[in-house]
Amino acid sequence: MISPLIVALDYANDREALALAAQLDPAVCRVKVGKELFTTAGPAIVVSLQRMGFEVFLDLKFHDIPQTVAKACKAAARLGVWMLNVHASGGRAMLLAAREAVASTEGRPPLLIAVTVLTSLDDAALHEIGVSGAARDQVRRLAALAAACALDGVVCAAQEAMELREAFPGLLRVTPGIRLAGGAQDDQRRTMTPAAARAAGSDFLVVGRPVTAAADPALALRQILAELAGRLVDSEKPD
Numbered sequence: 001m002i003s004p005l006i007v008a009l010d011y012a013n014d015r016e017a018l019a020l021a022a023q024l025d026p027a028v029c030r031v032k033v034g035k036e037l038f039t040t041a042g043p044a045i046v047v048s049l050q051r052m053g054f055e056v057f058l059d060l061k062f063h064d065i066p067q068t069v070a071k072a073c074k075a076a077a078r079l080g081v082w083m084l085n086v087h088a089s090g091g092r093a094m095l096l097a098a099r100e101a102v103a104s105t106e107g108r109p110p111l112l113i114a115v116t117v118l119t120s121l122d123d124a125a126l127h128e129i130g131v132s133g134a135a136r137d138q139v140r141r142l143a144a145l146a147a148a149c150a151l152d153g154v155v156c157a158a159q160e161a162m163e164l165r166e167a168f169p170g171l172l173r174v175t176p177g178i179r180l181a182g183g184a185q186d187d188q189r190r191t192m193t194p195a196a197a198r199a200a201g202s203d204f205l206v207v208g209r210p211v212t213a214a215a216d217p218a219l220a221l222r223q224i225l226a227e228l229a230g231r232l233v234d235s236e237k238p239d
């Protein structure tokens with residue numbers, strides 16, 4: 001049983017990331033390597049996690065001119081990652097170049113997904129950078145572009161997942177900004193609980209601090225999996 005859960009290994013070095021990974025089960029979740037960890041640990045961390053049996057989402061959110069992004073995507077695809085992402089706001093030519101680069105890589109191509117509007121942004125933050133209208137409209141606009149460029153999916157907030165599922169059924173919906181009920185929001189603005197996100201049409205849930213910053217990460221992961229399965233874990237059952 002592989003769940004829809006992707007655990008974000010947002011750590012400063014390979015030692016800490018591998019220590020958390022050792023507490024996770026590759027049969028139950030996937031892992032995400034992001035900018036901080038990749039910058040310190042490099043491609044070797046991807047290989048180490050793959051050797052432990054994990055499918056790896058390489059989250060480097062490429063956003064540059066088409067040729068640069070295409071070459072970066074090709075390099076990422078050669079690492080044998082399961083999923084990689086680019087920013088949809090890089091535009092049509094960049095998305096098409098990324099699509100072409102990934103498709104032409106030998107072996108099983110990774111899923112290529114486009115970040116729409118970061119879950120740390122709300123309407124006011126978008127207005128400040130010149131995007132008028134609501135975040136959900138911008139998400140829909142960028143998802144339409146991702147679909148037109150034949151990407152495999154989008155990163156969005158769970159709030160937007162249902163609308164995108166109806167409008168673009170071929171796109172996977174990957175939703176970060178997952179928070180347990182009553183948990184700290186941190187720097188996230190468009191958040192949802194695990195069960196609500198699934199019910200709202202999310203295919204994959206990206207979870208970082210609710211697991212990595214928990215006193216007992218393995219227990220936190222079990223609680224999230226139980227919430228997704230509609231069960232209570234032992235520590236939550238009434239006496």
Ligand SMILES: O=C(O)c1cc(=O)[nH]c(=O)n1[C@@H]1O[C@H](COP(=O)(O)O)[C@@H](O)[C@H]1O
Pocket residue numbers: 008010034059061085115117118119120155156176177178186188206207208209210
């Ligand atoms: O592409 C992503 O993974 C991503 C996109 C987005 O819009 N928002 C977002 O939070 N993320 C990533 O998802 C993870 C969320 O981590 P937590 O907020 O700690 O759960 C981080 O690694 C972010 O880089």
